Amino acid sequence: MAHITRYDPFEAADPLDTLFRGFFRPVQLDREAPQIRLDVKEDEKSYAVHADIPGVAKDDIQVTIDGNTVAISAEVKKNTEQKDGEKVLRRERYFGRVGRSFALEHEVDEAAATARYQDGVLQLVLPKKVATAARRLAVQ
Template sequence: MSNITRFDPFAADPMSDLFHGLFRPLRGGAGGEMQLADIKVDVTEGDTQYTVKAELPGVEKDDIDVKIDGNLVSISAKVERKHELKEGERVIRRERYSGAVSRSFSLESEIDEAAAAAQYKDGVLSLTLPKKAASERKRLPIN
């Protein structure tokens, strides 16, 4: 015999994401601030290198930090928006965010950190990450 269960439309399942934020006030989260967006990345692999393109709109070049540790790539950035209100003005809706965001991911091969390059143009960070040469595997003789 099958069990009968109650359906909870707001339970933690993929369909609950459909209603996420639907009943949020017009001003966004607490204090009228919207949550910081995620860094969107495209990663492609060639024979000798990886190419990463990360969207970071509205971020200054000096506020971006990229770290490479073996095959782990970490991108972080901070965005600061100045709240300029003239006398008699009030904020009705604020969607431009302030804060910090980061993204880390691992690649299949280790990266040659010395030869890696980064370029930032029009809100897109482009990373060229050469693969380290595969080290020769040495077979140990068994005595």
């Protein structure tokens, strides 16, 4: 069977143009590397954050609060191995860091914030900082 191609007169004839045509396309990252997925809910007094970080030890998770910005990062160590007797058929490893940061509308009271990690889900309760009223100074 013959292979038929369509001639496009406007297509670049220069080989260098065709070489760099796909150079600036987005890079697809490793699909095995976990990503942090978030749910953020708000009520009058606090924010509730649920972050999915499966397969990570509790000691490898860091949460940083700076004003209204929250950053979550984790050290991920994945090591799976399939054996058939003593012969290793396949070994897959992933070691790295994942992170996610986001800004909230109100500042967070860091002293009253709580974090709990259970079954691959990090639960944060981030109370809103009480806004202080503006103070007017008397000029003397």
